Structure formats: structure tokens, C-alpha cells
Amino acid sequence: MMDILEVLTSRKSIRRYKPDAVPDEMLDKILEAARWAPTGENYQPWRFIVIRDPETKKKIGALAKQGSGSRMTAWQCLGEMQKRFEEIKDPVKRAEVLRFMYSGEVSEFAKNAPVVIAVIGSLMEGSVDVPYDLSAACENILLEAHSLGLGACWVHGPVASSRDARRFKRILKIPEGMGEYKVIAYIAIGWPAEARKHPRPKKALEDIVYWEEFGRKERP
């Protein structure tokens, strides 16, 4: 039996995909994994919209590009992006990375993913934990996809602003009332066409774990 920690620590966000389709049986397993996420009082507020239509994915990709690009262009103009990427010493490489970011292209990849799953939650069923339940479902989707050899990426940016969330709902015909459904993210899935540098730096446990009370680093 594979240790779940191996799945967790080998997972990466994959944004480039081969054009090959994701088989239905794999997709079903991914959705099944999402269904088994923890959920407060077993409300299961989640709904999953599986998107394979190229035109719809193109619209979502464009919205994602616009969302990220609109923010990052402003950050670049204020000098904030340059500070964020100052560890890239090669000026040509840094300029390439920055342009990729502030153009919004960094978030456009949904259009090339064989499958996109929109994760939304009903706000009408009494659940008091909708965002947390949906986040747990997103994590399950990522882990199951990875365990099947697929690549995936959880994307919140294009639904982060109120206007963009409304546009996202219109693309997928989700009811728009603020008391109806929350859109938390979409997840793009496909066969990986990239091998990202891994592992990415993680903070050491001693920097993030306290014992018995906030700030206490010594293990009793």
C-alpha cells in the first residue's frame, strides 16, 4: 500500500497538458474522491461542473488570464512584481517571467486542459462550512488526479473578484444570486506535459510548528 505521504509530497501544480483525453473511468474516480472529502455535519454542499467543451474552456481560460493579468499589470507598474521575482538574477529570464505573469498568460492554461472541473457550493442547504468543504474537495481532486498519474492545478484567481465570479457563473449558467451558489475555484486536469522542478522549497517544520501554545518551538 502506498503511503499517502508519498502522494502528498510528490504532487505538483501542473499547468501544461498533453492533448490526450482523460478517460472517463479516471474522471469518475476523481469525482468520487471529491465526494468523500470531509464536510461539516455531512452537508455536502458541493456541486461539480465537468467541462470538456473547447469553447467553454477557452472562455474560462480567457477570464483567468484577465483576472491575473489585471492585478499583476498593476503590481508590475507599482514595482511590486519586480521585488517578488528579484531572486531571478538573469535579467532576460526575469523579464520573460514577469511578462508571462503580468500578461495573465500564467493563468490561461484552462483552455488547453482536457478537463476542467468547476467546484461550486450550495449556500441554500444550511451548511455553515461551505468554503472549507469545497476546499477539502479541491484537495481530494488534486490528490486523486496525481495518484492516477495525471496533472492538475487548483485555480482561484479568475473567480476571486466579484465581477469575474459573476462572469464565471454566466459562462456556466450558474445561478447568480449571492445567496445561491459560491464558486470557489476550478481545477484543470490532464496528462502532464511538463516536469516541474521539485520539490519546491518548503518551510522547515521547526519554523511552522509550535508546541502547546503559540510561539513555543521546543518540543516538550
Next chain:
Amino acid sequence: MDTVKYLNDTIVRLEELLYHELSGCASWKVEFVGIDFIQSKNIQGKTLDEIVTKCIKEIKAEGLVKDISYLVGGKGVLLKLNIKNCIHLPKEARLKKNGVAPYICPITNMIIDQIIEKLKYETSYVAKLDIREDAGECTVFAAVYETPEKIGEVSDWTQYE
């Protein structure tokens, strides 16, 4: 009853709460806060200057601010607003004092809403609020994108600071 103080105190609590729940992306979600007032006015115009000027006129007439000056720069992407004696300034000051950087500017939201609604601009982003409560002023740096192609048109906004 000081209804303005009551309103500001109420917004402070909500603004703190939303930041606590969502961290930095709280600021991305509040773009509709304040727009009902300006949508109740019949703002008409065919250019950015016309829309912004007419919004400012309505906002000043209602006593929400003493004055607003603005400039458009950065290849037409930057809309910089200087807002004087806004009724929400005590809210911003209290938030700063409480350790939360203010991020909801209803006045800016009003103006951007009309730019998007009346001129059909593609999108926007409020990038920076500089609050100077002692001077009774705020400066706002907002990005307004007329078309999708304007996204990625970068320039140096620090020259406008």
C-alpha cells in the same frame, strides 16, 4: 445620532472580518461596495473624463467628499484619484490603527463602476490606497482596462507617486 460615524464603525467591523476570513484577496471581492449610490444617478458620458467628472460632481454634491482630483496616465491604464475629506476617512484611520490596511474605497468603486457600465471597459483593479488621515486625504491607484489588450501594458507608476 451621528449616522456617518455609525456607518463607518459598521464598515470597519465588516472590513476587518472579511480580511480576517480571506486575507489579501478580500480586497478583490469588494468592488460593488458603494456602487448603489452612483447607480441611482443618471451618469452619462462618452469619454473617461466625462464619466469621471460627472461622478465626482454627484459625489461632491451629496457631501461624500470635499473634493476629488484625478489623472489618467500609464498608457491610459492608471486612474489616480486624490480624495479630500471623504466621509469614510475615519473608517480608514481606525482600520490602520487596528492593524488592517484599508482596502474598501466606496468612492473609487463608484467611479470605476460607471467607467465599466457606461464606457464598457473590460475590467479594473484597485491596486493601492494611500491614506493620510492627518492631511485629510487619500490617494488611490487603480488600473482601468478599456480592452483585454490593455492588460499587460506596463509602465512606471511610481513617477505619479
